[in-house]
Amino acid sequence: MKIAVAPNLVKRQAQACTDEALAILRSCGCQAVLADGLYGGPPAREAVEAVAACDLLLAIGGDGTIICAAKIAARLDKPVLGINAGKLGFTAGVEPGQLRLLSRLARRDWREERRMTLSVTVNSGDSRKNFLALNDAVVSAELAKIIEYKMAIGTNPGYTYRADGFMIATPTGSTAYSLSAGGPVVEPVLDCMIYTPICPHSLFNRSVVFAPETQLTVEVPRNRGRVFLTVDGEAPLELREGDRLSFFKGERWARFIKLTDNNFYDILNQKLLESQ
Known part of the structure; x- marks a missing residue:
């Protein structure tokens, strides 16, 4: 399994999430490739090519970061998994405290949500x-x-x-x-x-x-x-x-990877309560 990892390091938690995610992926036998230059303007050609050569894209940041990554992945017909390193994280599939779930990627043990x-x-x-x-x-x-x-x-x-x-x-x-x-x-x-x-x-x-x-x-x-x-x-x-x-x-289609069984409405209520 070859996974492109694209963090938005402007986010405070992004570096710590990235380090832990890379360690978990590599310990499971996944090949993790950093894709720098996807955010903050037109994506760098080298970063897009790195994503195209991988099986999936792991985006680390807030909702804006994950939305940007998901559109790039959609154009390449690749699935995307968002790790929330921002505030609300409506589009994130994994929270910082759930990074252990990344080990399931090596077994292709996930479901996909097309949007x-x-x-x-x-x-x-x-x-x-x-x-x-x-x-x-x-x-x-x-x-x-x-x-x-x-x-x-x-x-x-x-x-x-x-x-x-x-x-x-x-x-x-x-x-x-x-x-x-x-x-x-x-x-x-x-x-x-x-x-x-x-x-x-x-x-x-x-x-x-x-x-x-x-x-x-x-x-x-x-x-x-x-x-x-x-x-x-x-x-x-x-x-x-x-x-x-x-x-x-x-x-x-945007292809979102889901590693949990969380209900959309439970997530919605939780996120909105957290923002108050």
Whole structure:
């Protein structure tokens, strides 16, 4: 078993978790390879090649780290296991006190949880940009500015909305920003898209859950302030008048390794109580 280990050493617990994880993996006969340079910007080519040559990816850090690693692993069709070295760790499969469970990797003794990704395309004039989200894609304005946007569902002509912004979340992202904005909690193994407006200028403030076959198309009209797209909390992209955004189910799956039998709702309650 060849395992790529990618820690985010900015996190306080990451170095200690990494040292212990490497010792456990090597004692079980696994070949552990450090993949440096996956985080903090475009991933280094050498790090991606190291992951591609391994059987799975072990990501050590917080939720942002694990989400970033899971997207890289999804593009390579590799499973990923997150070790929580951050705060909440909704996407982590192992806590620091459970590292002994890593010995099961040598026996391939795990179950796999496939999670839907979200594809986002931005058509701006003659250019086209593509993004992959595992948590959410957020369209928002400058501070204290309301934006207008026109959203079409499938082939319908679309409707115009006014709000501080909106987000399209995956089930994995339903416990992140979407939850704070009033969106529903959705089990991460389901396939759907969750639309949630941010402070809409309307008497109706409801999230809508769409089937995975649905495509949502948003046109950006002229606005008084600047409008941005942010995918999974990464660097924002400024949108222009006339830009057209499409949101639809991604072709790739995030493959999360599970080493425990913890129930999703038990984990949810535990994490939310810990954050209070």
